[in-house]
Amino acid sequence: MPTQDHAVLARDVRRRFGAVEAVRGIDLDVPHGEVTALVGPNGAGKTTLLLMLATLLAPDSGELRVAGLDPVADPLAVRRKLGWMPDAFGVYDQLTTREYLAFFADAHRMPRAEAKVRVAELLDLVHLAEFAAQPVHVLSRGQKQRLALARALVHRPSVLLLDEPASGLDPRSRVELRDLLRAQAAEGVAVLVSSHILSELSEIADRVVFVNGGRTAGQHRMDELDHRTAWRVRAVAGDLPAALEQRGIAHVAHSAGVDVQVESEQAAAELLAQLIADGVRVSGFAPVGNHLESAYLAYTEERR
Numbered sequence: 209m210p211t212q213d214h215a216v217l218a219r220d221v222r223r224r225f226g227a228v229e230a231v232r233g234i235d236l237d238v239p240h241g242e243v244t245a246l247v248g249p250n251g252a253g254k255t256t257l258l259l260m261l262a263t264l265l266a267p268d269s270g271e272l273r274v275a276g277l278d279p280v281a282d283p284l285a286v287r288r289k290l291g292w293m294p295d296a297f298g299v300y301d302q303l304t305t306r307e308y309l310a311f312f313a314d315a316h317r318m319p320r321a322e323a324k325v326r327v328a329e330l331l332d333l334v335h336l337a338e339f340a341a342q343p344v345h346v347l348s349r350g351q352k353q354r355l356a357l358a359r360a361l362v363h364r365p366s367v368l369l370l371d372e373p374a375s376g377l378d379p380r381s382r383v384e385l386r387d388l389l390r391a392q393a394a395e396g397v398a399v400l401v402s403s404h405i406l407s408e409l410s411e412i413a414d415r416v417v418f419v420n421g422g423r424t425a426g427q428h429r430m431d432e433l434d435h436r437t438a439w440r441v442r443a444v445a446g447d448l449p450a451a452l453e454q455r456g457i458a459h460v461a462h463s464a465g466v467d468v469q470v471e472s473e474q475a476a477a478e479l480l481a482q483l484i485a486d487g488v489r490v491s492g493f494a495p496v497g498n499h500l501e502s503a504y505l506a507y508t509e510e511r512r
């Protein structure tokens with residue numbers, strides 16, 4: 209089994225909670241120096257997988273490696289290499305922001321003088337220096353998330369796991385998070401990030417792992433993703449679904465319109481001409497989302 213070159217590796221990992229098979233066959237490869245996106249619908253098993261990688265939950269079966277180490281056999285060694293940003297903020301909110309980070313530096317046995325410098329550096333990095341002496345509980349949700357990110361980085365980990373890191377962040381903080389994750393990857397850190405914000409992931413991720421129903425549905429480099437795009441069609445008169453069916457064109461109807469997959473802009477232009485020729489009075493015709501969104505919809509289609 210490859211270890212060092214794969215910063216994070218999972219092979220046929222399974223975990224159930226009573227009758228629920230939360231994870232039932234996940235394979236994953238996350239290399240150093242890249243940002244890997246972990247995406248999938250609610251309940252797909254992403255958090256369960258991340259908790260297992262973060263040594264906080266034991267798998268029922270399968271193999272896991274983090275920084276070449278086994279999180280089941282050697283959790284303490286894994287934690288020394290790993291930065292973990294959970295989707296919910298932890299306790300200790302009576303501490304000040306500075307004390308909170310110092311506490312985690314101490315937990316990583318960082319010498320006090322070094323910890324002082326590192327904490328100040330991190331507070332600047334996540335723009336919380338002005339809150340250094342404030343108790344953590346006064347921070348807003350987004351500020352707490354930035355603090356959680358700083359906490360994950362305290363000990364300069366070589367593997368960074370983030371569960372929905374952008375969900376509470378304002379637009380500027382999201383841009384900064386993107387830059388920060390790219391900078392970490394450029395320094396050789398392996399970054400695995402789960403998120404539902406596909407437009408943002410498509411801008412920072414080098415690779416994507418799709419998870420659906422507790423299984424890996426696909427792993428790709430972003431530049432290998434199918435470049436077919438979904439186009440959304442709306443019509444004010446004429447039977448749009450019937451016209452598409454008659455031409456054998458697969459489509460998904462929902463309240464915002466009818467989505468079809470087309471191969472290229474040229475194919476989209478031809479489809480529009482055909483629909484008009486069929487008597488459909490088209491009122492809207494535009495590409496939806498980006499390549500990552502299209503691939504996501506294709507991988508999770510059977511749920512509809």
Ligand SMILES: Nc1ncnc2c1ncn2[C@@H]1O[C@H](COP(=O)(O)OP(=O)(O)OP(=O)(O)O)[C@@H](O)[C@H]1O
Binds near residue numbers: 249
């Ligand atoms: N501690 C638990 N006890 C019972 N069931 C659980 C537990 N944790 C997770 N599950 C179930 O396992 C499945 C996977 O949950 P998980 O949180 O891993 O999904 P997710 O992909 O992170 O979802 P989301 O995108 O909504 O965060 C869900 O059906 C969930 O209800």
